[in-house]
Amino acid sequence: MQYQWILFDADETLFHFDAFAGLKLMFNRFDIDFTLTDFEIYQRVNKPLWVDYQDGVISAAELQTKRFIEWGEKIGVTAQHLNSEFLKAMAEICDLLPGAKALIDGLVGKANLGIITNGFTELQTVRLEKTGLLHAFDQVVISEEVGIAKPDVAIFEHALTRMNNPERSQVLMVGDNPHSDILGGLNAGLDTCWLNATEQERPDGITPHYEVKSLTELHRLLLS
Secondary structure: OOOOEEEEOOEOOOEEOOHHHHHHHHHHOOOOOOOHHHHHHHHHHHHHHHHHHHOOOOOHHHHHHHOOHHHHHHHOOOHHHHHHHHHHHHHHOOEEOOOHHHHHHHHEOOEEEEEEEOOOHHHHHHHHHHOOOHHHOOEEEEHHHHOOOOOOHHHHHHHHHHOOOOOHHHEEEEEOOHHHHHHHHHHOOOEEEEEOOOOOOOOOOOOOOEEEOOHHHHHHHHHO
8 A cells, every 4th residue: 555544535525415405305394395496596605605615714604504594584493503404414315425435445454544524523423423434534624623624735734733744645635626625635745636526627737646537446546
């Protein structure tokens, strides 16, 4: 094994993140039929908030409440309550991406494993427990708890400190987002692997050390 540590992003790297299905399930419990049109309107609010969060303009708490303010007013509950119910629904429907379990099982004992995620605390442990992966990870670094989000180098520095500062060439960061995962990892001096399942164009100025289309391909790369 070339690497001492392998760090993973969570959403759309290890876990399938179907926000529409989660919102549909959550709103169904409030007797609301949440449609694709509703989802488009939600995303018009949600997506810019994520950009602001990753740029350090707003906090995790602000993101989580602001995205549900209008819905909360509409149905007479707090935005915080809706957010909590949404994360609960997302935990219930969570699924590992194809090849994730085999990859993690194959890596356990050969490298130390960690997660660095911009996702939220309420969701992470539940999903890891539910999918039987909690035991596999030596470190789970959650931006909400650290107060800094990827691609900020400071969250990678925080993780490296918790990992007892291994040689950076001995650390591989794996993620699906070329900006937060790959550029963030590169800026922190780590090797990077872009999980590009949808075969996007590589953004200008971002050159990962590896690029794979699936976790099965990554499995072969790391363990064959």
